[in-house]
Amino acid sequence: MGKIKRGIRYILRPPTKLATCAVISAVAIVVLGFFASVNAFVAFTNTSEFCASCHSIAPAVEEWRESSHYANAHGVRAECADCHVPDTLGATLAAKVRAINDIYHHFAGTIDTPEKFEERRPVLAQRVWDAMEADDSLACRSCHSWDSMDLAQQSGRGGRNHREAMEEGKTCISCHQGVVHKLPGEDEDPGFDLGL
Ligand code: HEC
Ligand code: HEC
Ligand code: HEC
Ligand code: HEC
Known part of the structure; x- marks a missing residue:
């Protein structure tokens, strides 16, 4: 002493x-x-390799590699963290704190097979949607913005929807769910013959 x-x-x-x-x-x-x-x-x-060290058993990583946000004509890639860890200090720290939950569920084996993952996907996707609705799709807007959109160059449907969205204050994720990953239930057998 x-x-x-x-x-x-x-x-x-x-x-x-x-x-x-x-x-x-x-x-x-x-x-x-x-x-x-x-x-x-x-x-x-924040590296995608780090995220993949846990998420490659489940299809999240594979879906990303097949998406237009992984490889495209413009040569711009969105890493996992670009969409899931919004680039502000507060949001970054909040994301790191949430990761404690991920580490717990990693060791508990909550999503350690593709089947378990599909079963839990609705809950996980909903969390992401809620967060993006709450922060006005902040992560998307680090690359995309209304200001830099040339509506005339977009498809008629896109341009019309965006003009309306700007006027009504709608956010990206309200219309663009499933931009990288499959939606919950997308792979499921519909339970009837589609006749195709
Ligand atoms: C230690 C292993 C581990 C690492 C590393 C990890 N995750 Fe996770 N993650 C999990 C587990 C397990 C869950 C499921 C949590 C649950 O079931 O509640 C999860 C859930 C998620 C979800 C669903 C939404 C939510 O909040 O639960 C997202 C999105 C996600 N992780 C993204 C990422 C990203 C992006 C990275 C890299 C920056 C990352 N994860 C790194 C294990 C991990
Ligand atoms: C790191 C930058 C980056 C981030 C973050 C990002 N994007 Fe993109 N996004 C791009 C680029 C580059 C393209 C063009 C890809 C192409 O040429 O096909 C694109 C294309 C798109 C497209 C049109 C092509 C498609 O796949 O449907 C939509 C819709 C889209 N992004 C929505 C979103 C949403 C919603 C978010 C947030 C969840 C987001 N983006 C986050 C860079 C980004
Ligand atoms: C009201 C619904 C709505 C909202 C909100 C919305 N979009 Fe869209 N977006 C659309 C539709 C519909 C399309 C056209 C899809 C198609 O043609 O396949 C589109 C197309 C796009 C495209 C592709 C454009 C092209 O022609 O290549 C990008 C990129 C995109 N949106 C990004 C965003 C981003 C980023 C936000 C948020 C800032 C956003 N969108 C908000 C409905 C919306
Ligand atoms: C362009 C943005 C974007 C990128 C890049 C991205 N994600 Fe996602 N992620 C989303 C969105 C949006 C959701 C919410 C569900 C949906 O709409 O598909 C989501 C949902 C998830 C979920 C919850 C389960 C599900 O499928 O809904 C996990 C886990 C996840 N992402 C992990 C990752 C990992 C790991 C990477 C990198 C290998 C990654 N994401 C890259 C936008 C992205």
């Missing part, structure tokens, strides 16, 4: 200017190191 108290007193009232300098530098290094490692942590956990 005595030693700790003496240590604290030393830090609060160092005997020389040189020591003050050393203490301030040490604190600065620790603080900088902390921010650098938070940054490195966020960067690492």
Whole structure:
């Protein structure tokens, strides 16, 4: 105890200017190191490889690789985190906290077979939709924006819908569910003969 108290007193009232300098530098290094490692942590956990380390058993990764957001004529790729970890500090930290739930369910094996995943897909998809409705599809808007849309170049249906959406304040996800992944139940046997 005595030693700790003496240590604290030393830090609060160092005997020389040189020591003050050393203490301030040490604190600065620790603080900088902390921010650098938070940054490195966020960067690492935002790579699609990191997401795939858990999600490749379920079809999420495969669906992404087959989508127009993986490879397209423009050579622009949307990584998992571009859509699922909105690019603001608050949203990033909230996403990391939600990940604690993912880690729990990973070890509990909640979605560790394609069948279990399909069964749980409605719940998971609904969570994503709710989050995107709540933040006005923030992640989509980091690449797309009303401002940069040339409505005249879009298909008639797209252009008409977008003009109406802008006027009525509708958000992307209300109309564009299933832009990368299959929708819940999409693969299911409809239970009757389609006659095709
Ligand atoms: C440690 C393993 C693990 C990692 C790493 C991981 N996930 Fe998950 N994720 C899961 C599990 C398990 C669930 C299912 C949670 C449940 O059933 O409640 C899940 C659920 C989800 C959902 C469904 C919505 C929700 O909030 O539950 C999304 C979207 C998602 N993950 C995206 C990602 C993205 C993007 C990354 C990379 C930035 C990622 N995950 C990294 C294991 C992981
Ligand atoms: C990293 C940037 C990026 C993000 C994030 C992004 N997109 Fe895209 N999106 C693109 C690019 C680039 C294309 C053009 C692909 C092509 O040429 O086919 C595209 C195409 C589209 C298309 C038309 C083609 C199709 O597959 O139907 C829709 C609709 C679309 N995006 C909606 C969305 C929605 C909704 C979100 C959010 C959930 C989103 N995008 C997030 C870059 C992005
Ligand atoms: C009211 C419904 C609605 C809303 C809201 C909406 N869209 Fe669309 N969007 C459509 C329809 C319908 C199409 C045409 C689809 C087709 O032709 O297959 C379309 C087409 C697109 C395309 C393809 C354009 C083309 O012609 O290549 C992109 C990209 C797109 N939307 C992105 C977005 C983004 C990003 C948002 C949010 C900022 C958004 N949309 C909001 C209905 C909507
Ligand atoms: C262009 C945006 C976009 C990209 C890129 C993207 N997702 Fe998604 N993801 C969505 C949307 C939107 C949903 C909500 C369900 C839907 O509409 O398909 C979703 C839903 C999910 C779900 C919930 C289950 C489901 O299928 O609905 C998981 C898990 C998931 N994504 C994981 C991933 C992983 C892992 C990657 C990268 C390999 C990824 N996503 C890439 C937009 C995206």
